[in-house]
Ligand code: NAP
């Protein structure tokens with residue numbers, strides 16, 4: 184079951200982790216089989232071979248986890264001082280950092296991403312999230328508010344607010360940044376004093392399970408975090424429906440986001456949604472064009488294009504369109520694809536056969552609708568044909584109304600579109616159902632800032648792309664979701680405010 188690549192030496196801890204199978208669920212501080220006894224396989228997308236067998240949670244395990252998480256809200260967790268809670272989060276950050284190489288390898292194996300991206304992106308960002316939120320428990324406080332009662336002139340009151348945890352948080356996350364998404368939910372939820380039930384994506388359950396071991400090692404009280412690999416329609420749905428869950432934080436497709444909203448209606452649980460995107464990356468002719476080409480390229484091809492923030496609609500000002508398109512295609516043709524763990528690899532496989540079929544289907548639809556395929560458009564050949572590789576793909580001759588220009592492909596497929604004026608590009612950039620991010624490349628600062636004002640997007644990157652930080656809010660406009668994760672904004676998601684009146688008369 185161990186994958187072999189010529190240059191790769193597996194970290195001994197990882198070897199140990201993978202040799203202990205099947206992997207179990209983490210509920211109430213214990214590693215347990217699924218109640219049903221069922222398990223499923225997760226594979227290495229570079230080869231399609233099985234990587235590990237994992238216990239499969241369903242409704243009964245969710246029941247158990249909700250009981251454990253509820254109980255934990257009343258146990259030692261609730262009496263831990265903010266300072267102790269902060270120290271615990273800091274300890275988690277330190278341990279994650281200590282195990283970073285092993286976790287980067289695991290992430291690369293289970294998801295397919297390149298080891299370099301896992302080492303330089305996913306891991307340090309996940310560590311930062313715990314470190315950032317370790318500072319918050321001691322800073323989450325209420326206010327005193329000068330209240331008045333109109334029919335009691337001169338009456339005196341003392342009014343204050345308190346921020347309290349929302350309770351049991353269900354986190355349902357996708358497979359594109361498995362550990363990072365887990366950290367993004369667990370760190371702020373714990374900082375605010377909640378307990379968590381995490382359902383990782385079925386394609387990539389392993390780093391979440393290893394994270395569970397790290398949380399255990401850090402000394403998190405039992406039941407405060409529970410990790411339940413399983414499938415969306417069973418475990419995920421049970422979590423979204425459960426009356427004992429107070430909040431769901433979800434990242435994934437807009438389609439499933441809608442399902443979550445419906446499923447949550449029973450107890451009107453709080454919801455935050457981070458959904459898809461079809462983001463514009465806009466290049467003006469006055470930009471630093473070398474930099475812009477890198478930004479166009481990385482914007483769509485980072486993580487094999489499997490980013491909610493992928494810059495999948497590249498708008499290029501007409502006067503430099505041909506030159507930049509040519510550069511983009513040239514680069515795309517020379518990308519070295521291979522297993523993520525091979526340090527020479529520049530682009531790994533897609534996460535699954537399903538994702539490969541989905542991306543290939545969009546390429547077919549683009550061709551059928553008359554778009555011009557300039558490179559890629561096919562899966563990897565030769566040694567790559569066993570895995571879920573898809574060649575970096577660039578389309579030109581695309582009309583805005585085509586499916587490849589409107590729908591989220593979630594793969595390495597760029598549509599490059601010419602534009603002529605500011606007004607035109609704003610209207611077209613805003614012309615989808617989504618509004619997650621936008622990129623702008625120009626040296627004219629006024630133009631850049633005017634664009635930042637009018638683009639309907641939760642994040643605007645000016646002369647850069649794909650930058651994220653634990654402190655910077657993240658979330659979408661329009662159908663890219665609601666609520667803002669990260670930064671101080673996540674404190675609003677994971678707390679509720681109590682308003683207290685004291686009569687001083
Ligand atoms: P998805 O179905 O939305 O999956 C996201 C998470 O939701 C997974 O943990 C999934 O479990 C779970 N889930 C699925 N159905 C559910 C339900 N009825 N109730 C509760 N939870 C449910 O996304 P996907 O199928 O992995 O990918 C499909 C498309 O979604 C992609 O092509 C892309 O367009 C989009 N996507 C967006 C993001 C993003 O970051 N915004 C991330 C991933 C995918 P399972 O893993 O078991 O299905």
Ligand code: MG
Nearest residue numbers: 225226293386
């Ligand atoms: Mg896998």
